[in-house]
Amino acid sequence: MKFLRYGPRGQEKPAVLDAEGQVRCLSAHVTDIDGSFLAQRDVIMAGIDLASLPHVAEPGRIAEPVARVGKFVCIGLNYRDHAIEAGMPIPSEPIVFMKATSAIIGPDDDVLLPPTSMKSDWEVELGVVIGKDCRYVSEADAMDHVAGLCVVNDLSEREYQLERGGQWDKGKGCDTFGPFGPWLVTLDEVADIDNLDMWLDVNGVRMQTGNTSTLIFNVPHIVHYLSQFMSLQAGDIISTGTPFGVGMGRKPPVYLAEGDVMTLGIAGLGAQRQQVRRWPG
Structure with missing residues (x-):
């Protein structure tokens, strides 16, 4: 459904x-x-x-297909090729950070760059929505607690994230930096969660092409892993990481500018389209 x-x-x-x-x-x-x-x-x-x-x-x-999201949890560097393009070590355990729920917008709403942003970037990701509360859940039972899947654009301000000290969160939680949807797709409609093609274009130019088969840590492991550190509650979202092709990784880097249009999607989960504007819009 x-x-x-x-x-x-x-x-x-x-x-x-x-x-x-x-x-x-x-x-x-x-x-x-x-x-x-x-x-x-x-x-x-x-x-x-x-x-x-x-x-x-x-x-x-x-x-956005889920209202009143409690937590927006993200996994970083979860595709080997993206970790390499970012110049960061391949993680031995999932890298966890939080995205502010105030960043959430609909899949086709405008993205507003912060007033001082010069390095805002795109990231197509598989989103996982929790449907049943869990804590300390086993990997074998993890998917019993998942309501369904969705498309997420985990937008990131790279200067705020990497050059301003402290945690990644300050570059991830900017207002409008969390489009998700268009649908919440239940697991019975997903042929193979470990083989979903994903893509992202900017102004009609293909930037990212990936597949969930190359995730370092798969969805059951991520749900299990996170539940060891926090309870996961119905309506929470987990964004599972992005494949190769972000703007930061290009030579030279390419970042979002006012007027750009992002289109992105995942097989079977729908597509998004966002026009980029600058705050206050």
Whole structure:
């Protein structure tokens, strides 16, 4: 099943995408798609006939598919080729950092560069949404706690991240630096989580081409690993890392500028499009 949310900011409605690609409104049955809904999803959806749901011919803005995200946890340098292009050691354990939930926007919303940013960069990533609370979960049981997958653009301000001291978080959590969606795709609709093609273009030029088969740490291991250090709760998002092709790694480096357009996607999980503007927009 593909869940989504649509409508103006602050007025989003829950929906599903049917087999024909039509948006069907869930608002008569579900308040919103959030952690509370995800924890009870199977029970709630079992009593709903999707064919009877209202068809939304013109949904307008597509929002982030999960509301009120509790934690936005990210894994760094999780593709060998990206670690090499970044000039950093191949990690022996997952590198963990947090992205501010205030960075979250819809998949096609504008990205606003911070006023002083000169080194903002793109990163297409596989996102994992937690559907059932867990802590100290085994790798074998980890996927039982996953609600589904999504596309994430883990935007990064490289000067803030790498040249300003301290943790990476300050370059990762800028407002609008966390587009995700368009859908939350349940695991039964994903043919092979370990073989998903991913891509990102800037102004129509292919920058990133990758596949989840080359992840250093796969999704079950990541969920297991994170649960040793923090509880994972329904509605939390984990962004699992980006493959080769970020702007920082090019010779010479290429960074985002006002007017640029990013398009990105992952096989079976949908695509995003963001226009780049400069704060305050």
